Amino acid sequence: MNDLHSDLPTDLRIEDVRGDAQIEDWRHVxxxxxxxxxxxxxxxxxxVGRNHLQVAYTGDTLVGCSTVRPPADDTATATVIARVLPEHRGRGLGELLYRKGLERAYELGAAAVETVILASNVAGVRFAEKHGFVETERYALPDDPALWFTMRLKEARS
Known part of the structure; x- marks a missing residue:
C-alpha cells in the first residue's frame, strides 16, 4: 500500500464493518x-445490510470510512463514497479508501460510478473532481437547507 504515498502509515488497515464497535466507528466518521x-x-x-461499509484505522486510531452502494438494477450505477477525518487528510488515505471502494463497485457489476458530496465539503468536491467526477445534480434534503452534489465518474470502466 505504501507505494502510493511514502508518508502513509505502515499500520493502515481497512476492514469491512462487522459488529457494533465498527458500526459505531463508521457512524462517528x-x-x-x-x-x-x-x-x-x-x-x-x-x-450494513444493503451496502458495503468499511472503516479505516492506523493502529487503533479511527481515520475514515467508506460506503459502496451496489449497482442499481436499472442503471448498473454504483455509488462510492470515501470519508477521512479532517486531522488525517492529505496523506493518501482517502485515495486508498476510494480505490478499494471503486474496485468493490466493479466487482459488484457497476457499469457507472457516482458519488454524493455535501457541497460545503470543499475538499471532498476537489477530491472527486481530481478523480474524474463531474457534477450531474444539485439537491437539498427535505427540511434541510444544505446543498448536495451528485457527481458521476466521466469514464466508465472498459
Whole structure:
C-alpha cells in the first residue's frame, strides 16, 4: 500500500464493518463529516445490510470510512463514497479508501460510478473532481437547507 504515498502509515488497515464497535466507528466518521444528515446506530445497521461499509484505522486510531452502494438494477450505477477525518487528510488515505471502494463497485457489476458530496465539503468536491467526477445534480434534503452534489465518474470502466 505504501507505494502510493511514502508518508502513509505502515499500520493502515481497512476492514469491512462487522459488529457494533465498527458500526459505531463508521457512524462517528459519517456524522462528523456529514452533520446535516446524522445517522443513528439503527440507521447504520440497516445500511450494513444493503451496502458495503468499511472503516479505516492506523493502529487503533479511527481515520475514515467508506460506503459502496451496489449497482442499481436499472442503471448498473454504483455509488462510492470515501470519508477521512479532517486531522488525517492529505496523506493518501482517502485515495486508498476510494480505490478499494471503486474496485468493490466493479466487482459488484457497476457499469457507472457516482458519488454524493455535501457541497460545503470543499475538499471532498476537489477530491472527486481530481478523480474524474463531474457534477450531474444539485439537491437539498427535505427540511434541510444544505446543498448536495451528485457527481458521476466521466469514464466508465472498459
Amino acid at each position: 459519517h456524522n462528523l463529516i456529514i452533520p446535516a444528515d446524522p445517522l443513528s446506530l439503527d440507521d447504520v445497521r440497516e445500511r
